[in-house]
Amino acid sequence: xxxxxxxxxxxxxxxxxxxxxxxxxxxxxxxxxxxxxxxxxxxxxxxxxxxxxxxxxxxxxxxxxxxxxxxxxxxxxxxxxxxxxxxxxxxxxxxxxxxxxxxxxxxxxxxxxxxxxxxxxxxxxxxxxxxxxxxxxxxxxxxxxxxxxxxxxxxxxxxxxxxxxxxxxxxxxxxxxxxxxxxxxxxxx
Amino acid sequence: xxxxxxxxxxxxxxxxxxxxxxxxxxxxxxxxxxxxxxxxxxxxxxxxxxxxxxxxxxxxxxxxxxxxxxxxxxxxxxxxxxxxxxxxxxxxxxxxxxxxxxxxxxxxxxxxxxxxxxxxxxxxxxxxxxxxxxxxxxxxxxxxxxxxxxxxxxx
Numbered sequence: 001x002x003x004x005x006x007x008x009x010x011x012x013x014x015x016x017x018x019x020x021x022x023x024x025x026x027x028x029x030x031x032x033x034x035x036x037x038x039x040x041x042x043x044x045x046x047x048x049x050x051x052x053x054x055x056x057x058x059x060x061x062x063x064x065x066x067x068x069x070x071x072x073x074x075x076x077x078x079x080x081x082x083x084x085x086x087x088x089x090x091x092x093x094x095x096x097x098x099x100x101x102x103x104x105x106x107x108x109x110x111x112x113x114x115x116x117x118x119x120x121x122x123x124x125x126x127x128x129x130x131x132x133x134x135x136x137x138x139x140x141x142x143x144x145x146x147x148x149x150x151x152x153x154x155x156x157x158x159x160x161x162x163x164x165x166x167x168x169x170x171x172x173x174x175x176x177x178x179x180x181x182x183x184x185x186x187x188x189x
Numbered sequence: 190x191x192x193x194x195x196x197x198x199x200x201x202x203x204x205x206x207x208x209x210x211x212x213x214x215x216x217x218x219x220x221x222x223x224x225x226x227x228x229x230x231x232x233x234x235x236x237x238x239x240x241x242x243x244x245x246x247x248x249x250x251x252x253x254x255x256x257x258x259x260x261x262x263x264x265x266x267x268x269x270x271x272x273x274x275x276x277x278x279x280x281x282x283x284x285x286x287x288x289x290x291x292x293x294x295x296x297x298x299x300x301x302x303x304x305x306x307x308x309x310x311x312x313x314x315x316x317x318x319x320x321x322x323x324x325x326x327x328x329x330x331x332x333x334x335x336x337x338x339x340x341x342x343x344x
Contacts (some may be wrong), residue, residue, distance in 0.1 A: 028235060034276040101245055140249055147274040149233040149246050 033166035034147055040067075040161045041145035048098050048134035049117055055135050057161055064164075064187035065093040066180075067155040068130070068171075069143055072123045073101055074151040080170040085128030087176065092184065096134035099143050099151065111138065156180060158187045211255065222258045225267055226251055228282065232275045250275075 035041075040057045047053040068084065070077035088094055098120065103109035120134065137143055146155065149168070156165035165183050167175065213219040226240035231247040239247040239254070250271065257267045271279050283289045 031276060031278055034273060102248065140245070144246075144249055144253065145274060147232075147276070149275075 029168065033163075035145075035155075035163050036166055038163055040155075040157055040163060041142065043142045043145070045135050045137055045142060048096070048120060048136040051113065051136070055133075060095065060157070061161045062159055063093055064156070064158045064184065065095055065132075066184070067095050067097055067157055069097045069099060069146075069148050069153040069155075070151050071099055071101065072119050076170045077152040078123065078127055080152060080172065081124070081127035081130060083172055083176075084130030087171075088130045093132060094130045096131035097137055097142065098134045099137045099140050099148075102140075154180075156183055156187070214259065218258050221264060222255060225254050225258065225264065228280060229254065229268075229271060230279050230281050232279055238281065250279075 040060070042057055044054050044056050047055060066087075072078070084094055100111065100116070103111050116136075124131070135142075146153075146163075147166075152170055154167045154171055155163050156167075158164050164187065165180060167179060169175070171180070211222075213222065223240075227238050229239045229250060231237045231239050231242040231244055231250070233244040233246045234242050237247070239250045241247075253270075254267055257270060262270075268280055277284055283292065285293060
């Protein structure tokens with residue numbers, strides 16, 4: 001009984017230590033996406049550079065591709081453009097989903113499409129252009145339906161339009177090899 | 190100086206006026222909107238609700254909540270809408286499922302464990318001292334009796 005009285009606090013302490021120690025290595029931002037294995041939500045959004053073209057979820061079917069959520073205001077997105085361009089050269093199909101941050105009317109900000117087109121074109125010219133085309137989600141409706149919390153985020157979508165993988169954060173050689181390459185190749189076959 | 194402070198007050202008034210005022214059709218809708226924005230969690234800035242946060246996604250969620258509430262949707266419908274996009278994470282009241290079961294079981298188990306420990310301690314507390322108190326003095330008393338007997342014979 002005496003021994004037990006000594007060991008119970010010790011066991012509790014040990015358990016707590018292991019629990020807290022493992023917590024040091026867990027990522028609180030990481031959680032299961034709730035859109036996984038669901039179809040891409042219905043949408044009708046214009047092409048960024050050719051606003052007359054309207055893209056819908058059905059028009060995108062037929063080939064597996066990466067849907068890369070980005071914006072020129074996003075520093076990490078700019079950093080991944082070069083590697084994504086490399087992937088494009090390897091034959092990976094990447095479609096951009098460009099989203100605009102809300103313009104603050106109180107500071108006299110207004111949305112200007114022509115300006116944005118210029119800005120994006122310049123950025124892609126400087127950093128590399130990985131995109132087949134860019135879809136403009138001005139009011140952030142599609143990214144809301146996709147459960148996007150920020151940029152960059154990347155979705156792997158199969159030929160039938162089903163979301164197979166949802167990656168939060170940038171894509172670099174390591175992430176591509178470890179998380180996305182195998183899944184993409186299995187969809188291509 | 191007085192004029193300066195008065196002009197400050199004036200600025201305060203205009204600053205408030207630039208905040209958007211939301212109009213509700215009924216007090217119930219207003220209460221529901223208030224409750225939902227306090228219970229829904231911002232998926233970007235953890236540990237803030239969407240009423241509290243000004244992250245882009247929180248602002249969008251707030252606007253969407255308002256839109257759905259004004260359409261006449263009830264609390265469960267709005268929560269289901271948000272959860273289907275941002276997961277159970279987005280609500281501060283986690284549902285009971287196999288991943289969260291331990292949250293409900295652990296406190297119950299701890300109470301049961303504590304009651305058990307108390308019961309065991311009470312049993313040993315009431316039974317053990319009796320043994321200690323009674324067994325040793327009896328032996329001592331016997332020894333004492335023997336000693337007394339010895340000395341009595343000698344004298």
